[in-house]
Amino acid sequence: MSKSNNVYKDAYNRCLRLLDETRSLPSEPELGVLLGVSRTTVRSILARMEETGLIAWNKRAKTVLREPRPDDFFPEEETDTLAQIIERSFMRRLLAGGAEAGMQINELELAREIGVGTTSVREFLIRFSRFGLIEKRRNSHWVLKGFTRAFALELTEIREMFEIRSAAAFAALPRDSPVWADLDRLEAEHHLLASEIATRFNEFSELDERFHRLIHRASHNRFIVDFYDVIAMIFHYHYQWNKAQERERNEVAVGEHLAYIEALKSRDLGKVDAACRKHLKSARQT
Amino acid sequence: MSKSNNVYKDAYNRCLRLLDETRSLPSEPELGVLLGVSRTTVRSILARMEETGLIAWNKRAKTVLREPRPDDFFPEEETDTLAQIIERSFMRRLLAGGAEAGMQINELELAREIGVGTTSVREFLIRFSRFGLIEKRRNSHWVLKGFTRAFALELTEIREMFEIRSAAAFAALPRDSPVWADLDRLEAEHHLLASEIATRFNEFSELDERFHRLIHRASHNRFIVDFYDVIAMIFHYHYQWNKAQERERNEVAVGEHLAYIEALKSRDLGKVDAACRKHLKSARQT
DNA sequence: TTAATGTCTTTTATCGTGAAAAAACAGTTT
């Protein structure tokens, strides 16, 4: 079992959803772009669709024969990357079990527990190390630094520096920059969400991330943009863990975002700074 | 050839230098701490030293029999980590050959060229990616982003933010903090280097790194401290490449450092800020 | 009874290998 074919399975599932919309599928290269996979994978997908009677495939002609049924889909859990699987297991362990600082992490044990090879675990840990939660002892084990208060404060400090600077850069962008249209679109989504906050409050975190990423991108600095990965990762797991007053918190945040957007659109640096700081301050509480 | 014994060889060489100073070696655990390796490795070293007639080893007694000769040492190049070897090859390729942005990086090709397994190259690239010079396409190759002017500017922007903040934190440290003694020591070293700048100017880069790392550490923020790795890496290879007016540049920098140290010692935030900015400004030129 | 040495076990670092996926090449169709 050297490599799972999750790329194929995931693309297959997404391709099934395309069948609902059309009578016939586009060309192989076009499908490849659409699904974000190579033509090799596209052809495997088409081959199976033909086999299961979903389409008739003859060279360029790919006619849809029937609607996909639920059992045509591959199970969700088979579409995950190994990296995702490892990350989830690791984070669960970290959040659920005792995640005391100083604890040592054992590659082999982790690999056995998750049921994957050691190489994948090693590579995951190396990638994960940039989040500042673990550290490597040369020729030896990894050390957990813990989800401590100190960590949160250090993260927040950088976040504030970067966000304030990015917001200023954003406001200074010329009127004809395409980001203003993006901002308008996000503003509309915020209004929509605000009006249906009672039922859709859990969709906020996704919107939140898109909004902040847009702002950070205005810095035109790869280190600032990349750092948002750290923030996003922490937010992601923090959300899953701490659901207390989620609705209220999100409602407040939407309001702050709207004020923040307003300030950005005014292009008044003083206002931007104030709105940004206000939002960050309330984010800091959690 | 699953794993080279460079840890052993390097520790062996360092242990040879200890023989000059003493008549007999300390206990195994003590030696382990001294050399930074496990007792297993210490015992391999002792075993070989006994074999080559350097010491007489009987349980606790480890008497030095003769001075080490040059040919007792393992060749320098055999003491390098695989990671170091890969990094060097990679950087040489990057700096020497055409390092145009957008170029693809091929794991397999790199591995073959350097003569190592693909796993090691992969792990190196993952670690290296945090420097912001390369980027991964999922399930596909790495893309080189290039040593461009933009990269230098983005790096400088963050560096300035972090350094100014760290310097302020440094100056605010209480009088009884041990860092002041460290600073005094560094100041003395700067004076010494300044007086012998004609012959020792190439030792500056090492001093420079220690100085800035001390300041960054005062931020007590792991992200700031870790970021200095990026700066140090770039400096390291930049120095090797651009030796023009090295002496003059370093002489100026030593002077700026001394003024900077003076400002820190005054604990006057205004002065610190000014000295820090001045130094960063001239560093920016290059 | 503390701290060393001697011995055995576990973990890390690295490689070769093979399937999945991408990419390159060659031949067709419009």
Add this chain to the structure above:
DNA sequence: AAACTGTTTTTTCACGATAAAAGACATTAA
């Protein structure tokens, strides 16, 4: 000739295996 399909080659991803190095346990000396 531009864009597609068919076929072959190359690269990435992940595994198990193995030597180096670390770590744990048992024994002995001071």
